[in-house]
Amino acid sequence: MENPTYDTTIVRSFVNWSILWGLVAILVGVLISFQMVNPDLNIAPWFTYGRLRPLHTNAGIYGWGIGSFMALYLYMVQRLCRTGLWSPTLAKVQLYLFNATIITAAVTLVLGFQTSKEYHEMEWPVDLMIVVLWVIFSVNIIMTIIKRREEQMYVSLWYMLASLVGVAILFLVNSAAVPVSLFKSYSAFAGTNDANVQWWFGHNAVAMVLTAPPLAIFYYFLPKSTGVPIYSHRLSIVAFWSLIFMYLWTGAHHLLWTPVPDWVQTLAMGFSVMLIAPSWGSVFNGYLSMNGQWHQMKENYLVKFLILGITFYGLQTLQGPLQAIRSFSAFIHYTDWVPGHVHMGTLGWVSLVIFAAIYYLYPRLCGTELHSIPLANLHFWLVLVGQLIYSVSMWIAGVLQASMWHAINPDGSLSFTFMETVVRLYPYWWIRALGGVLYLVGVLIFIYNIYKTAAKAQPQSVPATENA
Amino acid sequence: MWEKKPVILLILATAAILVGTCITMVLPFVWVNTEADRITSVTPYTPLQQDGRDVYIREGCNNCHSQTVRPLVAEVLRYGDYSKSGEFVYDRPFLWGSRRTGPDLARIGGKYPDAWHYKHMADPQSMVPRSNMPDYDFLTEAEIDPEYSRKKMETLGFPFTEAQISSLEGKTEMDAMVAYLQKLGSDIPWRQSAKTEVVGELANPSPKDKAAIRAGQLLYADNCAMCHAEDLTGDIGPALDEPYLDDADLFRLIHDGIEDGGMPSFAALGSARLWQLVNFINYRKQP
Ligand code: HEM
Ligand code: HEM
Numbered sequence A: 001m002e003n004p005t006y007d008t009t010i011v012r013s014f015v016n017w018s019i020l021w022g023l024v025a026i027l028v029g030v031l032i033s034f035q036m037v038n039p040d041l042n043i044a045p046w047f048t049y050g051r052l053r054p055l056h057t058n059a060g061i062y063g064w065g066i067g068s069f070m071a072l073y074l075y076m077v078q079r080l081c082r083t084g085l086w087s088p089t090l091a092k093v094q095l096y097l098f099n100a101t102i103i104t105a106a107v108t109l110v111l112g113f114q115t116s117k118e119y120h121e122m123e124w125p126v127d128l129m130i131v132v133l134w135v136i137f138s139v140n141i142i143m144t145i146i147k148r149r150e151e152q153m154y155v156s157l158w159y160m161l162a163s164l165v166g167v168a169i170l171f172l173v174n175s176a177a178v179p180v181s182l183f184k185s186y187s188a189f190a191g192t193n194d195a196n197v198q199w200w201f202g203h204n205a206v207a208m209v210l211t212a213p214p215l216a217i218f219y220y221f222l223p224k225s226t227g228v229p230i231y232s233h234r235l236s237i238v239a240f241w242s243l244i245f246m247y248l249w250t251g252a253h254h255l256l257w258t259p260v261p262d263w264v265q266t267l268a269m270g271f272s273v274m275l276i277a278p279s280w281g282s283v284f285n286g287y288l289s290m291n292g293q294w295h296q297m298k299e300n301y302l303v304k305f306l307i308l309g310i311t312f313y314g315l316q317t318l319q320g321p322l323q324a325i326r327s328f329s330a331f332i333h334y335t336d337w338v339p340g341h342v343h344m345g346t347l348g349w350v351s352l353v354i355f356a357a358i359y360y361l362y363p364r365l366c367g368t369e370l371h372s373i374p375l376a377n378l379h380f381w382l383v384l385v386g387q388l389i390y391s392v393s394m395w396i397a398g399v400l401q402a403s404m405w406h407a408i409n410p411d412g413s414l415s416f417t418f419m420e421t422v423v424r425l426y427p428y429w430w431i432r433a434l435g436g437v438l439y440l441v442g443v444l445i446f447i448y449n450i451y452k453t454a455a456k457a458q459p460q461s462v463p464a465t466e467n468a
Numbered sequence B: 001m002w003e004k005k006p007v008i009l010l011i012l013a014t015a016a017i018l019v020g021t022c023i024t025m026v027l028p029f030v031w032v033n034t035e036a037d038r039i040t041s042v043t044p045y046t047p048l049q050q051d052g053r054d055v056y057i058r059e060g061c062n063n064c065h066s067q068t069v070r071p072l073v074a075e076v077l078r079y080g081d082y083s084k085s086g087e088f089v090y091d092r093p094f095l096w097g098s099r100r101t102g103p104d105l106a107r108i109g110g111k112y113p114d115a116w117h118y119k120h121m122a123d124p125q126s127m128v129p130r131s132n133m134p135d136y137d138f139l140t141e142a143e144i145d146p147e148y149s150r151k152k153m154e155t156l157g158f159p160f161t162e163a164q165i166s167s168l169e170g171k172t173e174m175d176a177m178v179a180y181l182q183k184l185g186s187d188i189p190w191r192q193s194a195k196t197e198v199v200g201e202l203a204n205p206s207p208k209d210k211a212a213i214r215a216g217q218l219l220y221a222d223n224c225a226m227c228h229a230e231d232l233t234g235d236i237g238p239a240l241d242e243p244y245l246d247d248a249d250l251f252r253l254i255h256d257g258i259e260d261g262g263m264p265s266f267a268a269l270g271s272a273r274l275w276q277l278v279n280f281i282n283y284r285k286q287p
Helices: A009-035 A049-081 A088-111 A124-146 A155-175 A191-208 A212-226 A233-249 A262-274 A276-289 A301-323 A326-332 A337-366 A373-406 A418-455 B006-030 B047-058 B073-079 B114-122 B146-156 B162-166 B173-183 B190-194 B210-223 B247-256 B271-283
Strands: A177-181 A184-187
Touching: A009 A049, A009 A088, A009 A337, A009 A418, A049 A088, A049 A124, A049 A155, A049 A212, A049 A337, A088 A124, A124 A155, A124 B006, A155 A191, A155 A212, A155 A233, A155 B006, A177 B146, A184 B146, A191 A212, A191 A233, A191 B006, A212 A233, A212 A276, A212 A301, A212 A337, A233 A262, A233 A276, A233 B006, A262 A276, A262 A301, A262 B006, A276 A301, A301 A326, A301 A337, A301 A373, A326 A373, A337 A373, A337 A418, A373 A418, A373 B073, B047 B146, B047 B162, B047 B173, B114 B173, B146 B162, B210 B271, B247 B271
Parallel strands: none
Antiparallel strands: A177 A184
16 A cells, blocks of 8 residues: 555644734633732723633634644644545645634734623634634545545544534524624524523533544544553443534523523533543553553653643532532532632643644654653643642632622621632632743743644655654 | 443433433423513513613623522522522523622612712722722713614614613613613512611610711711712712701601602611711711
């Protein structure tokens, strides 16, 4: 069989852009965490907290998350199918459209054209761009898989395919709206229905964007980095199907104690707890693949990123179900605890796995070695410590806040006014901002390292003989 | 088998995704927002209120403020009656939010007089010194476009009159915002039913007590100064520096508030703290 030629320049461009959007997300994240302690940093009307927070979350999830996933899907699909892309041209169009969409989204959000639905704040014209983008992306990946030269489809491909349809369904339904002008529309659903649709979308954005793609990456890059295969094929089958089946029932765990019908809440609670099983299926699969290889944790910086990543995924999928229990939700919902949960997932799990994948493939795309492994290690420790400071300070703050909100005097009156609870949180918000700055420094070192690696690039990039 | 057939995998995955979707997302439409949870006193937004709501969305107030009160003891005490599904039937989109960096606003309507909101929105720190809410004074400069409002009302299918549209002329986004905030949560008459009665003999437990006066002074700064001024000379609310109510009447007034006058009820502070306030106001000048 002749050796296929892989399309790698497009992968590299996607990585470069996703890193840029990741940097934007983190810079804005650091800015809003300072705005929470110092409201003078709000520059009205464009740069107030209410407009920047959606910019932060969308740049993080879509710019950095989806951008990297696009890069890595385009890379993995070629390797796993032992064939070039179905359409390299379409992939180029995709890159331009991706950047155009992110830029339009960022500009319109800052201008205040937003719907208020979390992770779906963009108004309808941006939604249309996203739909076109997703179709182009999906068609290219699916067609490449169909014309593949490797009979068996590896686990990563299942997660990729599921996320492609999953995102499409979620996004289309939650976009339903009636436009009144170019940048304003009203949701097709009202009140409690709208809430239930939104959180069906919102939680499954976590499943289809922040879980399935990083899992695809993890299942591919862990064996690549360690040189030993995944522990159990059967376990990955069971985990895959139960994960995508169960996630969709759980949206209402964001709406416990609200007017959403009780039975919907109860189902969400039950399925959330059951989700521990498939989630931990993948965690065990990762850990058991390390049997006899644990020494690599010391020697191989890639393994450190990946194993810490899957560990945070494991913790995240224990904490999540706990939060989905009614009594616990009554306590921590609406508090700072939740940003603590969110950033263990995004900064710990998702970003660590992406860092590992980029470290693995970037030097290969450039036909060279990574500029500096010590710097990669420094990056690892900075982001790890930064993220832990973030999450731990927010968990403590959340518990403190919740207990103050619920505290009642013997005569039946509230023990604390709302402002008394806010004032007590300022120290924790400062600590969180500090954690964010550490994380930012780590990411700047990462960018420097990648930049230096790119500067060493050989003109003839990837030898076409390198196989999957 | 599906491991070798991508199209079959896609179909199976779609099916797996659709089961939970249909049951927990599609099925509830059968019950929600139907006659079953209708509340007759809940009315659609007026053009001005709807404009305010759209500004609320544009400014992303929902990133710091939730709009649902859960049926939990402390929450009902703090914010008011818990939220009912029927109260949200005109909300496109819903604005329940997921964070409470600021307090819940589901029942903010009628809590403060308009003047309080104008001042607070323009400069929250002038009323609540350590608040981290951004300033929104630029809203006073943006005028409402009545024709655009008409189009929005038509799209939403809400009833409106020509008089309502023409009265928008010259109104600012700040006016709209305040109108919206004052409507929130006030479609059901919860304030009357939530009222707690002061029962029994009202006797000041520690008249003229120095410690109580000092504690009252702090409470005053946090809860009352924003309307009655730091030195009690009055601002949004009247001057309190020449007290004329006896202890029991003053207690009752602070406890109940003056609903139509814009004086909020402070029952949630609890009687111990209310007596400290009474001591501060009535006896702060006495040796
Ligand atoms: C079994 C898995 C998981 C379950 C059952 C779960 C459960 C939950 C629950 C109940 C909440 C709502 C908290 C509240 O507002 O009271 C939440 C929020 C969130 N979770 Fe998880 N979680 C899981 C895994 C993950 C993972 C892997 C991520 C990846 C980053 C993640 C990201 C988020 C985000 C972004 C939010 C915030 C949503 C918002 O309020 O805006 N979760 N999760
Ligand atoms: C050092 C980097 C970061 C800092 C300092 C930061 C800071 C923040 C802050 C201050 C908030 C608002 C929390 C609140 O409502 O009280 C937030 C929310 C959020 N951030 Fe970040 N962030 C960072 C990185 C990221 C990244 C890389 C992602 C995504 C991949 C992300 C995703 C989110 C999400 C989904 C939320 C919404 C959470 C919720 O609704 O509870 N963040 N972030």
